[in-house]
Amino acid sequence: MRAKGTCLRCGHYRELKARGLDNSCYTKAHNAGELENYPKRERRHVDLEEADQLARAGRNDTEIALHQGFSSSAVRVARHRRRRQT
Ligand SMILES: [Zn+2]
Secondary structure (H helix, E strand, C coil), X not given: CCCEEXXXXXXXXXXXXXXXXXXHHHHHHHHCCCHHHCCCCCCCCCCHHHHHHHHHCCCCHHHHHHHHCCCHHHHHHXXXXXXXHC
């Protein structure tokens, strides 16, 4: 399922294909070689190694989440997942 949002190129609110662009703008930007102007917005994962380092440096979950661009609950969920894997 694709998220709806405001297209970065034309400013219309519609279904977005990728990089914050709707389907027609994505195609136009692609054909014009302008795609690199619109950074990929892939869902990243919480960097737990960095999170651990920051935690050891005395940062709390909220600060770590802000640093990585996540909510603090995302950091907790990532830790939880890791625990189940081992
Ligand atoms: Zn557009």
